[in-house]
Structure formats: structure tokens, C-alpha cells
Amino acid sequence: MTAVPTVALSERLTAPASLAKARSLIAPALAEAVRRLDPELAAAVRHHLEGGGKFVRGGLVLLSAGAAGAEEARGLVGAVAIELVHNFSLVHDDIIDGDIERRHRSTVWAQFGVGNAIITGDAFVTLAIQLLLEEPTVERVQAAARLTEATQAMIAGQAQDMASERRRFLSVEECLRMETGKTGALLSCAASLGAVLAGARPATVEALAVYGRHLGVAFQAIDDVLGIWGDAATTGKPVGNDLRLHKKTLPIALACSSPTGRDRISTLFSRELSDGDVEAAARMLEEWGAREATMTLAERHLHIALDALSGAEISARAAAELAAVAHYVTARDR
Numbered sequence: 001m002t003a004v005p006t007v008a009l010s011e012r013l014t015a016p017a018s019l020a021k022a023r024s025l026i027a028p029a030l031a032e033a034v035r036r037l038d039p040e041l042a043a044a045v046r047h048h049l050e051g052g053g054k055f056v057r058g059g060l061v062l063l064s065a066g067a068a069g070a071e072e073a074r075g076l077v078g079a080v081a082i083e084l085v086h087n088f089s090l091v092h093d094d095i096i097d098g099d100i101e102r103r104h105r106s107t108v109w110a111q112f113g114v115g116n117a118i119i120t121g122d123a124f125v126t127l128a129i130q131l132l133l134e135e136p137t138v139e140r141v142q143a144a145a146r147l148t149e150a151t152q153a154m155i156a157g158q159a160q161d162m163a164s165e166r167r168r169f170l171s172v173e174e175c176l177r178m179e180t181g182k183t184g185a186l187l188s189c190a191a192s193l194g195a196v197l198a199g200a201r202p203a204t205v206e207a208l209a210v211y212g213r214h215l216g217v218a219f220q221a222i223d224d225v226l227g228i229w230g231d232a233a234t235t236g237k238p239v240g241n242d243l244r245l246h247k248k249t250l251p252i253a254l255a256c257s258s259p260t261g262r263d264r265i266s267t268l269f270s271r272e273l274s275d276g277d278v279e280a281a282a283r284m285l286e287e288w289g290a291r292e293a294t295m296t297l298a299e300r301h302l303h304i305a306l307d308a309l310s311g312a313e314i315s316a317r318a319a320a321e322l323a324a325v326a327h328y329v330t331a332r333d334r
Contacts, residue, residue, distance in 0.1 A: 015054065016324040022059030025072075026079045030058075033080050033131060037123050044112045044120045048091060051103035056329055057190040058083040063325065064208050065194030067318035075194030078143050081128040082190050085151055088124035089158075089186070091117050096162065097241060125151065143196045150189035157181025164248040168266045175253035176217065183223070184216030191215070191322070207312035211322065214305035218330045221298035224249040225291060228282050240278040250297065251290040261288060302330050 034045050058079035065075030093099075094107040095117055101107060109117035132144040160178040164170050170178070191212025195205045227242040228251055242249050246269040248256075255261040268281055285291065305326055309319045 014328075016321065016328055018063055018321045019055060019059045019325065019328070022062050022072075022079065023055045025062065025076060026055050026058040026083060029076055029080045030083055033084070033127060034124075037127065041116075041120055041123055044108050044116050045123070047105075047111055048087060048108050048120065051105050053083075053087075053103070054329075055079075055083065056325065057086050057186060059325060060187070060190040060212065060322070061194040061197075063194065063318065063321055064191050065198045067208065067312070067314040067322065068195040068198035068200035068204060070194075070198035072194070075197050077131055077140070078147075078193040078197050081131050081143075081147060082186065082193060084124045084128035084131075085147065085154075086186060088121040088128075089154060091121035091124070093158070096158070097245065099241065139197050139199055143193055146189055146193060146196060150185040153181045153185035154183075157183070157185065161247065165246050167248065168269075169256040169262050170248040170253050172250070172253045172257060175248060175250055179220040179224075179250065180213065180217055183220035184213040187216035187219065188212035201313075204313055207308050208314075208322075211305045211308040211312070211326075214301040214308065215326050215329070218298040218301040218305065218326075221250050221294050221301070222330055224251055225294050225298075228285065229291060240275070240282070243278045243281050244273050250294045251285050254293045254297075255285055255288050255290040298330060302326060 030049070034049070037045060061075045061079040061082055062072040065078075066072045090102065091108050094102055095109045095114055099107055100110040107117070108120055112120075128147065129144055132140050132147065157178050157180070160174075161182060164175075164178065188209045189212070192205045192209040195208050224242070227239065227247075227249060230239045252265060256265050264284070268277070273281065306323055309322055312319070314322075
């Protein structure tokens with residue numbers, strides 16, 4: 001069993017060196033890949049990608065290749081592919097949610113129109129699969145299959161999220177299932193994709209996938225907290241939109257665990273919310289303990305993720321690097 005370091009979830013951490021290294025490898029490869037896209041898309045693609053990003057998913061791909069005993073560069077094509085899929089989801093999510101700002105700049109649809117944003121996202125996700133299948137080795141075909149499966153799970157989670165806006169409430173179990181699809185599926189894929197490309201043993205691939213899946217749930221739980229109680233100046237996107245759109249995020253599902261909370265939330269979501277309503281709802285949810293309960297749930301899934309590393313049959317160094325990424329992405333304010 002590999003010992004995995006732990007840290008309090010609420011402790012603010014700096015980005016691990018592994019992510020900075022990953023960014024230095026992935027960013028130029030991603031820039032080279034998108035040059036293949038039609039020149040008509042260049043302005044929208046450049047605008048979106050210049051917003052930056054942490055390259056967490058791509059970094060996990062490289063780390064999982066290293067954890068499997070290969071050179072991290074073995075996973076580079078997978079890292080670029082998963083970053084393309086992630087950016088596809090961001091561009092389309094901004095349209096769905098009506099967000100006009102991401103990473104402190106206008107979203108693609110707000111800057112270039114909905115039509116251009118849709119085909120930009122389409123171009124990203126299609127290019128991802130093209131890259132993996134250009135050299136159809138057994139490992140690359142398996143990686144492409146895993147990535148498409150994760151993408152379908154992510155789309156299903158998004159569909160469930162949209163459908164939840166029309167429901168009175170979701171149970172915590174339903175909400176977790178939705179968020180495992182929306183976020184957990186792609187992070188699970190990221191954490192195992194490099195190992196697949198490196199030809200790792202199935203048991204190692206599965207342990208890394210479990211780590212990524214539960215990290216994804218913890219990450220989304222924190223994102224749900226930031227969506228209600230975050231600071232727009234820090235997060236780079238509007239705060240309170242989840243409440244305005246009547247989204248059934250984890251704090252809402254946890255508040256609806258009691259009949260009183262369910263009735264109050266149903267009444268609140270029966271109308272359009274003003275800025276004052278949103279602020280009042282955030283205070284109410286915090287008073288009911290929804291914020292604390294969501295953080296506790298995030299902590300629980302973080303620990304499950306770290307436990308998966310303990311049984312992954314990887315080096316202590318690889319486990320420590322993956323643990324550092326897990327702590328970083330769950331101890332965040334943006």
C-alpha cells in the first residue's frame with residue numbers, strides 16, 4: 001500500500017509543480033493541434049484558449065502515464081485530446097447557462113454569437129478523437145473509446161442538469177449521479193487515460209479511474225459552493241447564476257433533505273429571482289447548513305479518491321503528485 005499525504009480541504013494551496021510542467025508541455029501542443037481547424041474558426045478558438053486554464057485534466061493524463069511507469073510524454077496526445085473535450089464542454093455550457101463571462105473575459109457565444117460558439121465546441125471535440133486515432137495502435141484505440149464514453153457520460157450529466165431545472169427538487173443521490181456524469185466522468189478518464197496509453201495493467205487503470213471519479217465529485221461539490229457563495233472578482237464568472245436558473249446543485253439537494261427545506265426551496269424556485277432574492281437565498285442556505293454539508297461531502301469524496309491511490313500499485317512519488325493535484329483542485333476559490 002502506498003502512503004498518500006493528506007491536508008485539510010479548506011487549506012489554500014499553490015498549484016503543484018506537476019501542473020506547471022504539464023502546462024508547458026500541453027499548451028504548445030494544443031496550440032499546434034487547433035491550427036488544423038478551419039481558419040473561419042481561428043478568432044473564436046484563439047479568444048477562448050487565450051483565457052488560460054489550469055490544465056488539470058491534461059496534467060492528470062501526463063501524471064497517470066508516469067504513474068504507469070512510462071515517460072509522461074507518452075500521454076501527451078491524450079492530454080491534448082482531453083483538454084479539447086473539456087473546452088468543448090465549457091464553450092457549450094456557457095451557451096446553455098447564458099454566461100457572458102468566463103476567466104475574466106467574454107464567453108465565445110457572447111463575443112462571436114451562438115452559432116460560432118456551437119461549431120467551435122464541435123470542432124474541439126471532433127479534433128480530440130482525430131488526434132487519438134491518427135495512429136490507431138491498440139492503446140490509442142482504447143484511449144479513444146474511453147474518452148468517447150466519458151464524453152457521453154458528461155453530456156448525459158448535463159442533460160440531467162438541464163432537466164433538473166424543471167423539477168421541484170432532486171434527492172442527494174440523484175444530484176450525485178448527475179454530478180458524477182457532469183464532472184466525475186471526464187476527470188476519471190483523465191486520471192486513467194495516460195495509463196491506458198502507456199499500456200498499464202487493467203487494475204492500475206481502474207484504480208486511477210476511481211481516484212479521478214471521486215475527485216470529480218469533490219471538485220464539482222466545491223464548484224457548487226463557489227456558484228452560490230464565491231466571489232465573482234475571483235472566480236471570473238457570475239456568482240448566483242445557479243440560483244437564478246433554479247439549478248438543483250448539491251447545496252440545494254442537501255437543503256431539500258428535510259420537508260421544511262423542500263417546501264421553502266420549491267416556493268423560492270417558483271418565480272424568477274432578483275439579485276436581492278439570490279442574496280437572501282444564499283444566506284438562508286448557509287443558515288440551514290447547506291454550505292457546510294456540501295464541504296463535508298466534498299471532503300468525503302476526496303478521501304475516497306486518495307484511498308484509491310493507496311491501492312493503485314504505483315510509486316510513492318506518483319501517488320504524492322496525484323494527491324497534490326487532488327488537494328489543489330479541492331482547496332480552491334475559483
